[in-house]
Amino acid sequence: MARNPFRPTAGATPPLLVGRDDAMEEFTESLEDGPGAPGRLALFTGPRGVGKTVMLTEVGDQALRHGWITLAETATPGMVERLRHATTDALHTVDPSTAPTRTVTGVTIPVIGGGVTMSTPAASVVQWRQELGRLLDALARNDAGLLITVDEVHRGARDDLRDLAATVQHLIREDRDIALAMAGLPSAASDLLNDEILTFLRRATRFELADVPLAAVRDALHTTITQEGRTITDEALDEAADATGGYPFMIQLVGYHIWRLATGETIDATAVRAGVVAARKRLGSTVHETALADLSDIDRTYLLAMAHDPGESSTGEIARRLGAAPNYAAVYRSRLIAAGMIEPTRHGYVDFAIPYLREYLREHAARYEMSARSTRRRH
Ligand SMILES: Nc1ncnc2c1ncn2[C@@H]1O[C@H](COP(=O)(O)OP(=O)(O)O)[C@@H](O)[C@H]1O
Ligand SMILES: [Mg+2]
Structure with missing residues (x-):
């Protein structure tokens, strides 16, 4: 079997540059x-x-x-x-x-103060x-x-x-x-x-730079896989492309894990399902965790409040959930937009900018709520 062509590592050049x-x-x-x-x-x-x-x-x-x-x-x-x-x-x-x-190589440079x-x-x-x-x-x-x-x-x-x-x-x-x-x-x-x-x-x-179109992701996954001597069923390809959400890091993660978990020459829907689970786990421990670590507790609390919604969140409703004045909540809203965590969808609404962040927050809510509470106590 050929080597795994996908590159799910920060800064690594992908096998195919999608959508740029x-x-x-x-x-x-x-x-x-x-x-x-x-x-x-x-x-x-x-x-x-x-x-x-x-x-x-x-x-x-x-x-x-x-x-x-x-x-x-x-x-x-x-x-x-x-x-x-x-x-x-x-x-x-x-x-x-x-x-x-x-x-000139023989010249000694005087060292002042004994240091650099x-x-x-x-x-x-x-x-x-x-x-x-x-x-x-x-x-x-x-x-x-x-x-x-x-x-x-x-x-x-x-x-x-x-x-x-x-x-x-x-x-x-x-x-x-x-x-x-x-x-x-x-x-x-x-x-x-x-x-x-x-x-x-x-x-x-x-x-x-934003997410890339799913059709382009589908093509790139297909080309990369077949170029390396394997095949993928249409159903599996659709599922894999959808699971990336068009998010470049996830293209590499999904590609890498479906390649790794497929047993035969053909990558089928079973391999894709297992691969997507593995890809999401890696996304959580790399992208989500580091992105959240850079934020303040209040920023994280804002995101946790958003994670209760199945899709876009009303900013007025988030302010209510946080028990905060709307103009105060608006400060965190703009900070989170600037940090690339959320994006405005239409007037008065925001959604997560990184795929699966909602799911990640739900799964790890207890941990982030705990840390927010313990820092509040310290202050
Ligand atoms: N246009 C793209 N098509 C496919 N994969 C990409 C694309 N851009 C980035 N990637 C992959 O996404 C991951 C993150 O890329 P990176 O450049 O480190 O992101 P950033 O610097 O914005 O955090 C890497 O694994 C890289 O191979
Ligand atoms: Mg970078």
Whole structure:
């Protein structure tokens, strides 16, 4: 039997990228269109597991196919410093004449204060800009440019993002072939876009990643399975596609577990039923649990109140269940929307944004209610 082709791991490139053709096309065109093309400043947002990291990898690959260089980073402390080093390394690769010769290796760098020395950030940024200029010069000789991708942008990385934004803005003004693609949760992105210092980022083309159409999921599951030498019955395929809810992470989880649990060459409805149960369990212990852990107790209580409904919830009714004033409940509603946990369905109504979150909350309600009560006691 062939290896399992599905990739149910955060950040793992899927066997087939489902439902992202338009976004990919827009980005690719921007590489061809030249400096100033709007797609060259891109921001991917969406809830956990929707495929933001995967999109950054895809645009990075696309840039490489155009002969560009990609520097991939995550918005954690020291990002600009790491980018500076990566820029120097890239310059040495693209233009070996800039690489230090062997004679410099004997130089000892004085250690001040016995610890790690850090150059002042400002000087470092200036130096980085100069190196970037040299790298872009070298790339321009081959008609190529540079893409920088930054994953998990959030307010905490504001300083590094400010330096990055100022640098990229400067290079775009100089008509350089540079592109910047970022990704983050909707809340993180809106925090940054409202930041006065980061006004430049407001110009970014927003790609709000959402669930993909079930028909596309069905096709992708079918193609992946048959390409790897197995088959799947129509009934099983329908059930499997439905169970994903169009949620990208769940496409990989369902695919992986139905592949694993089917015994013969053909994946049938029995295997799909068992696979969907296994997939949902994994979804709970990975996506749901981590997403809920990031929230406050009151946010979680709001979600627990929603979980009583079979479908969309009336926000007025939720406020009543919580015994909260409607305007107070509205604060939690917008926070949960920004965190990618819920979404408005129509005026006065919201629903869960992550599939099976309702079921997960119902199954684990006791645990989350307990933790909410014990923190309330402590305060
Ligand atoms: N368009 C897609 N089609 C199929 N699978 C996808 C797609 N996007 C993401 N995935 C899968 O979903 C999972 C989560 O993707 P990831 O990029 O880590 O999400 P995020 O960064 O938004 O949390 C991974 O297993 C990945 O292979
Ligand atoms: Mg990610």
